[in-house]
Amino acid sequence: MKRLTTLGLSIALTALMSVSFAQHDHEHEDIHLGVMNGAAAVVEPHELAEPPYTLQYDLEELLPGLFGVDVGWDFHFEDGSSTPQLRQVTIQQLFISPNLVGVIEGEDDPIFGEGLPGTWTLTFDPNDPDAVHQHIIFATDRLPTRDNPLKFKFRLVNALAWDGTALNDSVDYTLEFVPEPASLFALGAGLAGLVGLRRRK
Numbered sequence: 001m002k003r004l005t006t007l008g009l010s011i012a013l014t015a016l017m018s019v020s021f022a023q024h025d026h027e028h029e030d031i032h033l034g035v036m037n038g039a040a041a042v043v044e045p046h047e048l049a050e051p052p053y054t055l056q057y058d059l060e061e062l063l064p065g066l067f068g069v070d071v072g073w074d075f076h077f078e079d080g081s082s083t084p085q086l087r088q089v090t091i092q093q094l095f096i097s098p099n100l101v102g103v104i105e106g107e108d109d110p111i112f113g114e115g116l117p118g119t120w121t122l123t124f125d126p127n128d129p130d131a132v133h134q135h136i137i138f139a140t141d142r143l144p145t146r147d148n149p150l151k152f153k154f155r156l157v158n159a160l161a162w163d164g165t166a167l168n169d170s171v172d173y174t175l176e177f178v179p180e181p182a183s184l185f186a187l188g189a190g191l192a193g194l195v196g197l198r199r200r201k
Contacts, residue, residue: 030133031055033122033156034076034085039168040159043076043085053173056149058180059140068139069177070105075124075132084124084132089159093118094172097150099142105135112136112152121158138177149176 034043042048048055059067073091075084093112096102102112104120111117124132144150156170 030072030074032074032076033089035159035161035167040086040089040156040170042156042170042173048173048175053171054176055174056176056178057138059143059177060180062139066139066141067143067179068137071102071136071138071175073122073134073136075122083126083162085162086122086124087160087162087164088121088123090119090121090157092155092157093152094155095151095153097140097144097152100138100140100150100152100177102136102138102152105137112138124162138175140177143179144177146178149178151176 029045031042031048032044034041036043042053045055057069057071059069062068075086077084093116096112096114096118098114100113101110101116103110111120120136122132122134138152140150152175153172154175155172159167159169161167
């Protein structure tokens with residue numbers, strides 16, 4: 001647990017020091033949460049909103065030996081509407097790979113990870129409509145392979161529509177985290193260097 005907390009603090013510091021990374025360097029659009037057929041649901045991006053309900057992210061090297069990616073979350077607005085489809089929803093962790101944690105941008109302690117709270121509630125405040133737009137930095141100190149990605153499985157629970165109607169829980173969604181091609185290239189170059197060194201010896 002101490003090692004996990006230390007990793008979480010490192011991620012938080014990285015997020016604070018890398019504002020441009022957290023706010024502008026998106027591989028995907030934000031995950032928009034809304035309503036479908038009387039249940040809470042991911043509305044966008046379509047790759048996550050439709051079967052098999054899976055979206056893949058490339059991990060970047062944030063610090064030597066620490067890899068991560070920023071995932072933005074927001075409530076979905078119908079075109080022309082000033083209010084979102086949801087008033088409140090909780091993201092519930094169903095599974096997370098070992099050595100993977102998620103921390104809210106600007107916070108000190110991770111909320112997602114083995115043995116961590118694993119729930120995160122977003123509530124829309126009409127007086128501060130931008131506050132519901134949040135970022136989670138998912139990070140790890142062990143780089144996965146593209147064939148065996150790290151995973152975060154979640155469900156949307158305890159959701160209220162904008163009019164206060166209680167909604168059914170969502171289907172299960174999966175975020176997959178793989179090394180970006182540049183990381184694979186660097187890893188391959190390092191292995192090639194070791195092989196060359198061994199041959200010279």
